[in-house]
Amino acid sequence: MIILKDKLGKTISGESISFIETPNKEGIIVPEYIIIHFTAGRGAENSINWFKDPTAKASAHIIIDSDGRITQMVEFNKKAWHAGRSRWADRSGFNDFSIGIELENPGRLTKVNERFYAWFEKEYSKDVVVTAKHKHENETSYWHSFTEKQLDTCFQVCKLLMETYNIKNILGHDDIAPFRKNDPGPAFPMENFRAKLLGREDDTADMYKVNTEYANVRNGAGIEFEAIAELKKDTQVEFIKSKLGWFYVYVLFKPGKDGEPIYGWINSDLLTKI
Ligand SMILES: [Zn+2]
Structure with missing residues (x-):
């Protein structure tokens, strides 16, 4: 697979990758993250047609069908409309x-x-x-598998993008919009992708729950920082990073007052891994 002026040029086997223009894009970006989605639709063709429609107000840089065929719709250095309202760690507007x-x-x-x-x-x-449990849900449910060809192509594309841009992480839409989105969901091998592409263990999959009656979420790693939310026992949180015995987390199942996920610091002694 080769990249050509912010477009994918050819696959490894040499065939050209189709570029289908969409009006649903904006100016120049510097890519720092790769966001994985599923189309949740009837087929790649439907998604491509939808993304071509200006009323859709949605698009993606590329679509990979179940046979591993790639269609690019937005140059990698231009803004596509795939993430929507989104936040992860200290970044928003992905x-x-x-x-x-x-x-x-x-x-x-x-x-x-x-x-x-x-x-x-x-x-x-x-x-x-x-049959698998989404990391942000309590019960198992049923998910359509991804094909080997599709995952292999996706992996090759991610690898190429990482060689070309300064990519910091690969995230799911469900990581950056946990209350709205469940894609790519548990059928996508995110941990495996991160381990192979970033050379480190998955750093978003660790889930914890509050082990005391109440635990404060603070806006810094220490009791001197302001409490921004109070969590009851057994509230689930997802680990993002740690500092001095404190975990920076986001809170699952319990949006903040503004409907956005709550992010903040909790003393790690108040959390038990689940
Ligand atoms: Zn999505």
């Missing part, structure tokens, strides 16, 4: 500095009488179903 990769995949499936259906009522065979 469209401004991230590359969005959409994987053709219907997303979560519903089981009815031993049959599996997408939200748009198409039935899928049980061979493609992954």
Whole structure:
């Protein structure tokens, strides 16, 4: 796979990668993150047509179909509209500095009488179903698997992007918009991608719960900092980073007053890994 003036040029096997223009893009960005999505739709073609539609107000840099074919719609140094309202750690508004990769995949499936259906009522065979718990949910549910070809292509693209841009992390849409989005979900091997591409263990998957009656979330790593939220026992949080015995986390299932996720510091003694 080769990159050419912020476009993918050719695949490893030499065929050209199609570039289909979308009006749903803006000015120049410097990519720092890669955001993985699933299309949650009927097929890659549908997503491409939707992203071409100016009324959609949505787009992604590339779409990878289940056969591993790539369609690029936005140059990697231009802003696509894939992230929406988004926040992770101390960054927000991820469209401004991230590359969005959409994987053709219907997303979560519903089981009815031993049959599996997408939200748009198409039935899928049980061979493609992954039963897993989304990291931000309490119960297991059913997810459409990604194909090996698709994951391999996605990996090659990420690798190439990391060689080309100063990419700091690979995140899911569900990492940066945890209350709105569940993509790419548990069928996507995010830990494996991060370990191989970033050379480190996954740093967003560690979940903890509050082990005392109440725990304060503070705006700094220490009791001298202001408490911004009070969490009850068993509230779940996701670990982002640590400092001096304090964990910087985001709080699951409990949005702040403004409806946005609560981010802040909790004394790690008040948390138990789950
Ligand atoms: Zn998404």
